[in-house]
Amino acid sequence: MSDTLPPVIVLVRPQLGENIGKAARAMLNFGLVEMRLVTPRDGWPNPSAGPAASGADIVLERAQVFDSVAAAVADCPHVYATTVRKRGVTKPVVTPEQAAAAIHQAPGRSAILFGPERSGLETDDVALAREIITVPINAEFGSLNLAQAVILVAYEWSKGTGLASPPETDLPAPAPQEELDGMIAQLDVMLQQTDFFYPPARTPVTRRTLRTLLTKPGWSSQEVRTLRGVLSALGGKRPRN
Amino acid sequence: MSDTLPPVIVLVRPQLGENIGKAARAMLNFGLVEMRLVTPRDGWPNPSAGPAASGADIVLERAQVFDSVAAAVADCPHVYATTVRKRGVTKPVVTPEQAAAAIHQAPGRSAILFGPERSGLETDDVALAREIITVPINAEFGSLNLAQAVILVAYEWSKGTGLASPPETDLPAPAPQEELDGMIAQLDVMLQQTDFFYPPARTPVTRRTLRTLLTKPGWSSQEVRTLRGVLSALGGKRPRN
Structure with missing residues (x-):
């Protein structure tokens, strides 16, 4: 002041x-x-x-x-x-x-x-x-x-x-890396059942690209949980009748 | 300028x-x-x-x-x-x-x-x-x-x-909003075939939560294309034999 x-x-x-x-x-x-x-x-x-x-x-x-x-x-x-x-x-x-x-x-x-x-x-x-x-x-x-x-x-x-103190944001902290890794692993398993990683020679590059873009957001733990729910739904767990 | x-x-x-x-x-x-x-x-x-x-x-x-x-x-x-x-x-x-x-x-x-x-x-x-x-x-x-x-x-x-400060960043620009919207729409259609939006009363909130976390990253056009490839793969298009 x-x-x-x-x-x-x-x-x-x-x-x-x-x-x-x-x-x-x-x-x-x-x-x-x-x-x-x-x-x-x-x-x-x-x-x-x-x-x-x-x-x-x-x-x-x-x-x-x-x-x-x-x-x-x-x-x-x-x-x-x-x-x-x-x-x-x-x-x-x-x-x-x-x-x-x-x-x-x-x-x-x-x-x-x-x-x-x-x-x-x-x-x-x-x-x-x-x-x-x-x-x-x-x-x-x-x-x-x-x-x-x-x-x-x-x-x-x-x-x-x-008045002009920078506004505080409610932005939650990014999830710990292991939570993000868990989500990426879940997605990877699902993608292995598709042709996404084809041809095999490009698989490492494709994996890196995916990891980069999924790391970029800095999603919170709650957001990672939501996305894991999305993946589970898409993966056909508990399909709705 | x-x-x-x-x-x-x-x-x-x-x-x-x-x-x-x-x-x-x-x-x-x-x-x-x-x-x-x-x-x-x-x-x-x-x-x-x-x-x-x-x-x-x-x-x-x-x-x-x-x-x-x-x-x-x-x-x-x-x-x-x-x-x-x-x-x-x-x-x-x-x-x-x-x-x-x-x-x-x-x-x-x-x-x-x-x-x-x-x-x-x-x-x-x-x-x-x-x-x-x-x-x-x-x-x-x-x-x-x-x-x-x-x-x-x-x-x-x-x-x-x-000011004459040229933009200096190697980060690709975020994709135009319509590209992001296309990806969100693709995901939405896929999720409607699952129990993800259950119960129906919570669907608007769930949709907003998803949109917020998918808007957050500022993904580039290339990244959005990659993610649409992920979704297509998960959705079973061109399933690998």
């Missing part, structure tokens, strides 16, 4: 309450809870936000409203501005991945600015930030909406937290 | 045309253009899809419709199933990041399955896949919608497109 504080998500002059709700949902999915709103167009609270948040109410309830971007980030030593395309600004441009790594290292609070749906951040908003986050995107089709931009940034941040 | 093919995005029984459009938009943002639809609830084309795609029309125009998941992934040797939560399945679980890295290394086409909005993939859909992709998410609030899941997977894939 990172010891540093999670970043604050700042929506600058957001237009639709629905998009504020979607951004809240995107945030909470990846463990971010602090949203700040700068002069939302339709005021706050906004009745359209709740339904779109799909249960991320805690983010909306805690959201704070500010009169200016400067006020919203006043307590944050690290301010990032998200933009879709590079602009003629002379600031470092980083990916969400690079920003997330920096945020996890940074002492003090980080804030990430997202602009209004239609137009994005103004130059004056960007000027407040030390760095710019740009999502590398299809140059011929850049069409990230607000919630999508938020979710990608939140997702990258979450990788540095406990 | 990676030399390998971009993955196919397979929407399994999607419900709303709007969500199909949003998924298309998510894909094209990160350079993915091939969408396949398995029995979309409201048919196809769907007039709600276009407006939601925000200009990603090329993805919708090229979308192909299939009657079954098996048909949709028939040409794909690497099939991933996306699920939100862990299930009691014995398959490897990977993050979008890990899956993306593997897809960039994999010879042959990869397909990524996404389930219906409300319920996600069925167990039988997951059974077709070799690996499961799960986005590490806030355990107390997991609420990723379809387009969000698609965008995270597409985004991770896009990160590898700038």
Whole structure:
């Protein structure tokens, strides 16, 4: 777990309450809870936000409203501005991945600015930030909406937290070799009663090929038992009437 | 640029045309253009899809419709199933990041399955896949919608497109899914003539167990042919005198 504080998500002059709700949902999915709103167009609270948040109410309830971007980030030593395309600004441009790594290292609070749906951040908003986050995107089709931009940034941040510990799998261990050998021996006996190993000169190669492909899966003991049941059934033991 | 093919995005029984459009938009943002639809609830084309795609029309125009998941992934040797939560399945679980890295290394086409909005993939859909992709998410609030899941997977894939790492493996590619399906069907017919599927009530579970363990190895086309030879031999074709 990172010891540093999670970043604050700042929506600058957001237009639709629905998009504020979607951004809240995107945030909470990846463990971010602090949203700040700068002069939302339709005021706050906004009745359209709740339904779109799909249960991320805690983010909306805690959201704070500010009169200016400067006020919203006043307590944050690290301010990032998200933009879709590079602009003629002379600031470092980083990916969400690079920003997330920096945020996890940074002492003090980080804030990430997202602009209004239609137009994005103004130059004056960007000027407040030390760095710019740009999502590398299809140059011929850049069409990230607000919630999508938020979710990608939140997702990258979450990788540095406990959330991102590699998922555990229930994959069982491969069976001990002797169990696999038992199955291969059973199959071999059955195949000797057919023409599978014909001609005899090729039998060693064929046996090796079979062993290789049956060893490859790493089947569990249970799987080996199932396959031995298959072989027994095919071999005609206990034929069904 | 990676030399390998971009993955196919397979929407399994999607419900709303709007969500199909949003998924298309998510894909094209990160350079993915091939969408396949398995029995979309409201048919196809769907007039709600276009407006939601925000200009990603090329993805919708090229979308192909299939009657079954098996048909949709028939040409794909690497099939991933996306699920939100862990299930009691014995398959490897990977993050979008890990899956993306593997897809960039994999010879042959990869397909990524996404389930219906409300319920996600069925167990039988997951059974077709070799690996499961799960986005590490806030355990107390997991609420990723379809387009969000698609965008995270597409985004991770896009990160590898700038890299020039040629696929380096001597391992043969897994056989296309239809070849594996042919072998499983051959075995199934043979087993129906035995008591293997007894009692009948357990047959679906037994079939799924078999499919899972036969999907696990990632056998090559040559290996599948060898195994079909084994089955033919055991089935008594051309019995040796």
